Amino acid sequence: MHEEHTYEIAGGTLRAAPLGDRAIVLTAGNSGDNETSQLLAQVGRRLRQVCPLWVEDIVPAYETVTIYYDPFSLVKEAAAGNMGQASHEEASRPFAAAVRIIGRLLELPEGQKDEAAGRLIHIPVCYGGSGGPDLEEAAARSGLSAEAYAAMHAEAEYTVAMLGFMPGFPYLTGLPERLAQPRRAEPRKSVPAGSVAVAAQQTGIYPVSVPGGWQIIGRTSVRLFDKDAAEPALLRAGDRVKFVAVREDELVLEGAWSL
């Protein structure tokens, strides 16, 4: 089918397929392990660096990068002669043109250094207590004491696989298998902002208070989404994250949300 396309890039193979008439999904061969997340985050950053005007959004997730685009804007650019040898015929078929250009962008030699790669962010967490009401039960399910569960959670290094679900919510991979947890049978009506939580083989942090079904093991005062900042989300796909266990009073001292 001509609506599917494959790119060979350093690190693996990407398959391109349409998500309707205004988005393209690049899918990696392997499923959502840390390496795949890193590769896709890197693809996302590369495309962002050279982002054409007709691309609206580039969204890395576990095994995909979704590129949202505006076909009319693409066609206008083609008509203005801004797209090299894009034929008139291709300009009337925006998907084909977009797939061709994305392929070319992926082949570009790395221009500037990828400074965002390997960013390591530390996030202070107060485990257990009123900010982590599910820690005891989660630890018991894992056959650990609450202290040991918290220590293992803080010991591991995580990768931001994607942001989604709500503005600024990071899905972190890299949770030690032993710490995996089922979702709550009944979601809570309100999970407080800053809650550090676990579900299946992933951990995450709630940026604002919303209903949620993950097991809450701790609380941070770090602000994950700042609606007044130009880049409102603290974390980006591909970032590495480490949690630092702190006492509740230390968390209050972190109240300025600086790191």
Place this chain on the structure above:
Amino acid sequence: MSLTVLEPGFYTTIQDLGRPGLRHAGLGAGGAMDSYALRVANLLTGNDPQAAGLELTLSGPVLRAEQDMLVAITGADMGPRIEGGMELPMWRPVWLAAGTVVRLGRAAAGCRAYLAVAGGILVPPQLGGRGTDVRARIGGLDGRPLAAGDAIPCMAAGDLPPPAAALAARLRQRALAEGRRRMMAAPRWFAPPRAYGGAGTDGIVLRAMPGAESGQFSEAARTALYREPFRVAPASDRMGLRLSGPMLERTTRAELLSHGVAPGTVQVPPGGSPIVLAADCQTTGGYPKLAQVAYADLPLLAQARPGDIIRFQPVALAEAQRLDLAREQELSVLAAGIKAAINSL
């Protein structure tokens, strides 16, 4: 200077064409559900297409103009009237005298109407847009739907850009020339109105392409999607429309990892009843995608209301993109026509 909300209506929000560019941070693009109707309302008032206006849902608000202003109402017909009885014509620019009260009622058919004011609604932009994202609590007035007593900031008459200022001045003269104290004036020309199907009709036809996981659904499910009618369920909103109809069976139980979704994505949770995602949808989802509604048909989706019948019709990607580009051409022609009409007044 402003519009005062006397009664908020069922669900009225300030909307523009959305804030794309932050989906990677988990913030959806949002924007008007029926972007076509908002864009036409903006063109009629001499605005940029992306100016913020009001999105009215099912039952409209009661508003008082605190200054002379130029407005246009498009979308679903909520029977707009001037307090005192006179009908306010839709799909054309209308000059209102300061103090005029505009009352909208229930939509006879369709779901959403748009009210644009010349100069746009001037709430401060947040993260690149003025529209309201209620879930993220950004944009609009404190990121929430309008309430009685709200003052909606509008451009002062003296600051209007030339075409809007000229049109407002011309219509004002016309109102004064009528002799009586006229509260309203409109030209004879108008943009072609759109009609919206209701529950009693054959249904709203949405053209759709296969979704990435359509192969994971049973043959029966794939056939049923395009053959059977679906009814819009009451639990539908700007995030998505829930449909009831035949159960759409998936042949695997395999869980999917979260992936990008977009307005128009037809996803099917394990229960088998599809949800069509809309303007305020999340950036990512985990349910299998059976189909994707063509972008050009999202304005029709926006006008579907609980109880309405929806039918899906297959469309190829190339054809969907042709429809999208044709819609843009249509709007360019309309924009040129309106400009010429304003200049010849």
